[in-house]
Amino acid sequence: MTVSAGWGRTRAMAEPYVQEYRARWADMDFNQHMRNAAYLGVAEETRLRFLESGGWTMAELYRRRLGPVVVEDLLTYRKELRLLEPFRVDMAVAAITPDARKMKVRNRFFRSSDAAACATVESIILWFDLEARRTIVPPPELGQLWLGLARTEDFVRMEG
Template sequence: MYQKTLIAGWGDMDFNSHMRNTAYLDKSADVRMMYFAEHGFPMSEFRRLRLGPVVMKDEIEYFREFHLLDELDITMSAAGLATDGSRMLLRNAFFRSGTLAARVTSTVGWFDLEQRKLTVPPANLLVALQAMDKTEDFRELPSSSR
């Protein structure tokens, strides 16, 4: 299972002294981009390809709070993938001391920055997507390619 440990920082806090909802989305994106970088797709490669991930929908579920300077153990796995890799459901689970604290599920596609439309990823990026651990409720998604 792909996992990173991050910290709940000052800028992640809200008025109620716990991690704000958009911080979960930011941390999810950070872990997502770390995965891609470690699998041959650092930001420089996405820039070269003129390709980027685009989030079409996020769902956040909360179970426990995070406070300032808490360690966040964040996993990432695939909850769904189109056979051509054009669409995916990426799931980040946030753990505090081994207990599930939150879960973010993002519907993601690949955006061609030249044509300004959804596209399929190159073959080596599809391999990185297929290598991702899968959730228990993993499902095949329809292609977003036309």
């Protein structure tokens, strides 16, 4: 099975999801490299693009009154990204419950020019019923989208 990877590309379900970006002026900090909040924002954007590529648009999530809630982020820096520098972000699952209610998603940032690893964002995510204000098991098709995403080399099964 393949899904759209954006920009007219497709990918096999067992491959990491990949998106390309450029570091923007608004992403820079005082030291003239990408600021921490920008890394978190790009990780969020990548997750939302992944959902959309699997048929889960923001309108559909809103219609169903459900959404992903990040309860923890861990950001690790390795190399700098500078203004207008192109980079790519891949995404894979590091841990997930069998019902996809809770997961740890890992985004890795790489400079396009030399493929240098720049940063990693690991996020613990829960699915949330926006009306009942509680965690839920996502609809089966949505759960399968996440369960079908590539797994990291150190993947572990997560308990609910």
